[in-house]
Amino acid sequence: MSFIIRSITIYSYAGETRTLTFRTHGLNIITGRAKTGKSSISDILDYCFGRSECYVAEGVIRQHVSWFGVEVQNGDGVLFIARRNPGQSGNTSPDIYIRRGAYDAPPLYPDLHKNTTEEALIRLLTRFAGISENENRPLTGTRGPLQATIRHALWLCFQKQDEIASRERLFHRQGDQFIPQHIKDTIPYFLGAVNEEHFLRQNELDVARAHLRQLESRRVALSRNSTNVLQRLRRFLLDGKRVGVIDQHFDSDDFDVCVQTLGNAIKADIQAPAIHSDSSEQISRLEDELYTLRQQLSNVQSDTRATRLFLGEQNAYTREVVEQRARLSSLHLFTGKAQSIEECPLCESQLEAPTPSVEDINSSLAVLDKQLQTVVAESPHLQQRLDVLNKKKSEIGTAIVDAQRALERAYTEDARAKAQRDQVIERARVVGRISAFLEELAPSEEDSDLDNQIERAKHSVEALEEVVSAEDVGQRIDTFLNLISDKMSYYAKQLELEHGGSRVRLDLKKLTVVADTVTGPIPLNRMGSGENWIGYHVLTHLALHHWFRSRNRPVPGFLVFDQPSQAHYPPEADQEGRLDPLEDDDRRAVHNLFELMHEASEDIGDGFQLIVFDHAHLEVDWFEDAIVEEWRGAKALVPASWIESP
Template identity: 55%
Template sequence: MGLVEDTFDTSDPQIALDRLVQVSQTSAIADPSLPQGQDLISSLRDELQSLRSSLSDVQNDVRATRHFFFEQSAFSREVTEQRDRLASIELYKDGACEDTLCPLCENKLSTRVPAATDLANALEQLNRQLNAVTNESPHLQTRLSELNEKQSELQSNIVQAQRAINQAYIEDEKARSLRDLAIDRAKVIGRISAFIEQTSSVNESADLEKRIEDARRKVSVLAERVNSEEVADRVQSTLNLISDKMTEYAADLNLEHTGGRIRLDIKKLTVIADTNTGPVQLNRMGSGENWVGYHVATLLALHYWFRTTDRPVPGFMIFDQPTQAHYPPEADRDGRVDELLDEDRRAVRNLFETMADVATEIGSGFQLIVLDHAHLDDSWFEEAIIEEWRGADALVPLSWVDSAR
């Protein structure tokens, strides 16, 4: 089949396997440049039919030209004969052209005869026709010669086309033989590929077991290097640093239980305030002000640690209406806080000031976005405003709302 040389040495298993791998990557498809036999034969047959049709047309033209040439010759003979008969008028006298006189003896005739001028005119007309026929003969000869040459050329092309068809039949038989060979080669290559895959699976399995064993040894070595107590100490140290910031921010917000330490319990995922009477979890701290405030303090403390330790956490945070415990939406008066109680007004101010101070403290790489109804008159607050949506100037245009109804 031509896949492996007959002289190939198979004594070395590895060399034999490598050669089989090369064979499995061999294309079993026949040469794409080989024409499709039936298509070529059909095309040649069409060409032969066209040549035969052209030859038939040319042969008809030859017959028509020859017939015309024969008719022309017969006409020429007839005209020549008529001209010779009329040539006798050249014996007539110049004055004897009346149709009542005898052209020979010039005696009066009782019956009118054609005048000599009439005969002369007829002779002139015959001469003109004979000249026209004589002038046309060379053109007919040339046309007939061209048609004969074209006929010979078409006959030669027909012979060549017929030979090409015969050769196409032979080539088609070769193509079918090559196709059968390609099919047989594909079957053999498929079996070789299956054998190689099976052999590779065995090798990969052995290699996988070796890698698993190496990985286990590495894990064992790393486990010996890592001290669980050391990891716990590092986690606790990080939580202490975060708790320090939580305690600081809670005091700035003037939240309850800020006399003790505020910390984050990662096991229970909650905030705990350590007091003289024991730990107090967030769900026991009472008011909504404390819940919102401790959430704000915890998230700010976490982002402070993320940024100062360059952790891969997105450096932005969004608060939506953090002042709602003191300034609910239904109490909104264009954002003015003047009508609030002193305690609520101070709480709103403390919240915004704390968020602004922490954002400044964290610095580059951190963005704090706050959406709220409250509006302070302080210059630092005014400078921090990016967009203000109130009344008709809303984030969602009123026209959208009306069109949706």
């Protein structure tokens, strides 16, 4: 069995709770005046069952409720689902709480927190409803396969106030984009026209078809190979000659000889006569050595330039001083014999006025002579230094030339080794292609029996296609719809609807109800009056759920009708739920409608709930027994104390 609804709980922002408990089977009625929150229950259920947006109307509920909670049961399994109210003007909330197992009371407000996601919730509810792996594959069109989930099943479980009285739309959300096609694609699974065994056979058919395609592709490949085998044979002979595994002078048109030659070629030694070891290490060493020598040469050249510059400056200084002393000596202007400041240091005559210290001049000249002697003494050492540097530079230059030659030889050897390696790789590649070609030429035992294998695979595919054929599925759908039509026609007579004496059926192609009359088929949108539209909505969904429960299909075991009496008992006529103000025909129609819902829910039995929200209150025992709550006066879904609290 699928799941039913045990209770609905709402939480205030102060942490208070309000729980609405349902009977687990049969008719459940919430009656009361307008604007008490009855219609919002459908939106709360839809939202808690994984709808992406919250459609609870703006107003009291949005303002004063913090979380919505629903408790569902499947056999012994119980699941509590809560979603946070997105608040006024909000579309949705990511906060979803799930609790598994049966408890005496709903979770406390502080316990509510996000512990799952919307996608995970849908997967969980899909399994909880008993929906197994399935897939609808469209035979035409461009849309892809579709897998039925709980969201698709719920379209068969709700009839909101504006839907139950529609002449154009039969199912919940049928007016939304893409949903009509999704209903058409998934309802065969929910009806049982395609079951779990069907999907197993479909998977076997997919495997069988793939195997057949492989065998047929193999046969086509073999056929193509036989037409161009000679061209490929000649091409491989040329490749073998090019890389040296076949004699350059070989020339024959005999097929067997050519094949034998190729067979010998794949046995040839593909290694080169001599492949030198990798010289990259030697090249790296020589490059480092050459770099070091060039650094040394640069240093020697710098020292030589500095020595030559110093020697040149010394020689210029010496030449200048010697020239000056030679001039003085040649004119005999300075003798260096003056002993006091009264004597002229040049002519040794007596001076009338004292002159600077002759001793200072003599001392300076003595220092100059000493420096000149030192410079003259250092000159041979500098020249010797230049000779050593020039010799060292010559030696380094020779070493650089030798290193460059050795590096060039290493480069040459490395290039030759790489070329030989490339030749070996190319030989291996050609030999590999020749080997694969020869394997293709050799017929295997599998290929020799290929035709028989293809025939057996075709028979297997044909047998599976008969089991999962679209025609067979279509016939089962038609059969099931005929059986459902019997129940619909029976309900239509009970409600005394227009065309109720005709055969009434569900048209899945157009997603509508059709009455087959002697003048032709009449669809729902060509029938008059709201009474007919509501009546046919009610009987169609009751007949479908009668089928679902009798066949134990994975559709939730509840059905929600919102304001089914609106055609006869609109909200403005509400007088505490009494039907006295209504005309006799209207009273009888409302009574017949609720009586049908009561009898049908009892007929369907355990595992099915019919939840009805309405203004009417019939004063009969079975209606009184079915009332879950009556919201009149100050009583409503949201307690008055929540609204009055700040």
